[in-house]
Amino acid sequence: MVSSSSAHGTEMKTRTPAAEYAIELRGIVKRFPGVVANDGVNLKIRRGEIHCLLGENGAGKTTLMRILYGLYQPDEGEILLNGVPTKIHSPRDALTHRIGMVHQHFRLVPTLTVEENVILGLDEGTGPFLNLRKVRAKIQKIADAYGLPVDSQAKVWQLSVGQQQRVEIIKALYRDADILIMDEPTSVLTPQEVEQLFSTLRTLVNDGLTIIFITHKLDEVMEVSDRVTVLRKGRVVDTHPTAETDKATLARLMVGREVVFRLEKNPLHRGERLLEVTDLHALNDRGLPALRGVSFDLYEGEILGVAGVSGNGQKELAEVLTGLRRATRGRITLAGKDFTNRSAREIADMGVAHVPTERKMMGTVPNMSIKENLILKTYRKPPFSRGLFVDYHRAKENAKRLMQEYQILAPSEETAVKLLSGGNIQRVVLARELSGDPRLIIAAHPTYGLDVGATEQVRQILLEQRDRGAGVLLISEDLEEVMTLSDRIMVMFSGEVMGIVDAEGAKMEEIGLMMAGEKREEVKSASTEVA
Numbered sequence: 001m002v003s004s005s006s007a008h009g010t011e012m013k014t015r016t017p018a019a020e021y022a023i024e025l026r027g028i029v030k031r032f033p034g035v036v037a038n039d040g041v042n043l044k045i046r047r048g049e050i051h052c053l054l055g056e057n058g059a060g061k062t063t064l065m066r067i068l069y070g071l072y073q074p075d076e077g078e079i080l081l082n083g084v085p086t087k088i089h090s091p092r093d094a095l096t097h098r099i100g101m102v103h104q105h106f107r108l109v110p111t112l113t114v115e116e117n118v119i120l121g122l123d124e125g126t127g128p129f130l131n132l133r134k135v136r137a138k139i140q141k142i143a144d145a146y147g148l149p150v151d152s153q154a155k156v157w158q159l160s161v162g163q164q165q166r167v168e169i170i171k172a173l174y175r176d177a178d179i180l181i182m183d184e185p186t187s188v189l190t191p192q193e194v195e196q197l198f199s200t201l202r203t204l205v206n207d208g209l210t211i212i213f214i215t216h217k218l219d220e221v222m223e224v225s226d227r228v229t230v231l232r233k234g235r236v237v238d239t240h241p242t243a244e245t246d247k248a249t250l251a252r253l254m255v256g257r258e259v260v261f262r263l264e265k266n267p268l269h270r271g272e273r274l275l276e277v278t279d280l281h282a283l284n285d286r287g288l289p290a291l292r293g294v295s296f297d298l299y300e301g302e303i304l305g306v307a308g309v310s311g312n313g314q315k316e317l318a319e320v321l322t323g324l325r326r327a328t329r330g331r332i333t334l335a336g337k338d339f340t341n342r343s344a345r346e347i348a349d350m351g352v353a354h355v356p357t358e359r360k361m362m363g364t365v366p367n368m369s370i371k372e373n374l375i376l377k378t379y380r381k382p383p384f385s386r387g388l389f390v391d392y393h394r395a396k397e398n399a400k401r402l403m404q405e406y407q408i409l410a411p412s413e414e415t416a417v418k419l420l421s422g423g424n425i426q427r428v429v430l431a432r433e434l435s436g437d438p439r440l441i442i443a444a445h446p447t448y449g450l451d452v453g454a455t456e457q458v459r460q461i462l463l464e465q466r467d468r469g470a471g472v473l474l475i476s477e478d479l480e481e482v483m484t485l486s487d488r489i490m491v492m493f494s495g496e497v498m499g500i501v502d503a504e505g506a507k508m509e510e511i512g513l514m515m516a517g518e519k520r521e522e523v524k525s526a527s528t529e530v531a
Helices: 004-008 061-068 091-096 114-119 132-146 161-174 191-206 218-224 247-255 314-321 344-349 392-405 422-434 452-468 479-485 508-515 520-530
Strands: 021-032 035-046 050-054 076-081 084-086 099-102 179-183 210-215 227-232 235-241 273-283 289-299 303-307 329-334 352-355 440-444 471-475 488-493 496-502
Touching: 021 061, 021 210, 035 061, 035 076, 035 210, 035 227, 035 235, 050 061, 050 191, 050 218, 061 179, 061 210, 091 099, 099 161, 114 132, 114 161, 132 161, 132 191, 161 179, 161 191, 191 210, 191 218, 191 508, 210 218, 218 247, 227 247, 235 247, 247 452, 273 314, 273 471, 289 314, 289 329, 289 471, 289 496, 303 452, 303 479, 303 508, 314 440, 314 471, 344 352, 352 422, 392 422, 422 452, 440 452, 452 471, 452 479, 471 479, 479 508, 488 508, 496 508, 496 520
Parallel strands: 050 210, 050 227, 099 179, 179 210, 303 471, 303 488, 352 440, 440 471
Antiparallel strands: 021 035, 021 076, 076 084, 227 235, 273 289, 273 329, 488 496
């Protein structure tokens, strides 16, 4: 195993003497207007371990780590590093205490090279006194020691997402980080990149580093961590050695009740061809090509999953199909009828439901009540329309029925949607979109940020719609979700379709290679050569 001195170079400082706990957080409280993000958190992180912070979105994980990294200041409580009470006023201050953080959304300058990003903000000399050869050698030493291959002279914009994450890790190690905070690090990676990341983390820990791994994915916790702390609603629920717990226990701790990991998926009964997309092109928000000749079919009674790393055209595809973005070329038909570049209202009237990624701002009107949100698509039609007026008595009856059917938990149908939890907001969106028995459902990241219980319910609802005969286009960055729910899987990369495979028998490795930009024919050829 490579020692820290060999990895970081002889000019590096020696590591802090070993202590049982590298970090202790005592009674940490952080308040934001209307929200207590951290409520008296006590946490101990042992030196030389991978410690997972597990919890759903909004549980307080990221806020807590931003306090440790100096981005936020606690309202109450104290931080101890190696047993010594310490004030961390800023990220620069955190770095002097040898704490590094790899954020979920990378903080790199795309137009600069890897080496320029790594030394940005450091006193490495300027102008003719900047010794880039020395910088380059040091980066290479770190890259070789920890399995982080990257071209130090490449521009960041030229790198894949996985390579950019390596740059962020190298950046922290270049600054002698002893403690590395990883915030949802796998959300943008292919399966192969996830395995490579886990291998790197194990090497780092073996070399004496302490890693805090923030996630909401139970499988990752079980695979990579030594201990796990569960947060719920800003509080620590419990801490366990990972070897002494299981997914069911962790899920119960996360949501406060038993969760059954079971999906009853009936055999596929594919009907007529419902959706046909041919040579579809579209631009992104910056006016650059986002869809490049996308073609596929979707049939009645099937779920077609769309897999891919974020930013490869999935968002634009959903928006074009639902009338929120114009296609620059190509054709879209629903049951033989052309609806290319129709308005969102026209497309909805054709029986297309849309469960958007951003459920709070796009999927609902937060200040409106549950009752009002549930009729946003149908208030112009009977039985909710009475001439120029809305029949609020019918709207109330409708809301009560759907709240019961979709298990929407709220004081009443008059409750403003903004006051609901993420899971209940998603149930409102699903109830509105699916109650009219749509023919086609465009579901974009339908379970993102939901607790495991709400996730199970949403997935079961989508399967019920499939069994009813609807066609479902499921767009998700959760590859496990795509492989579990889908009948076929379409993989996108850089706005193109890399291949479409049957979900039954699909191999994670094959999907991962296509997610990284290899077309299915190339993947098959590589597999044959290996065989």
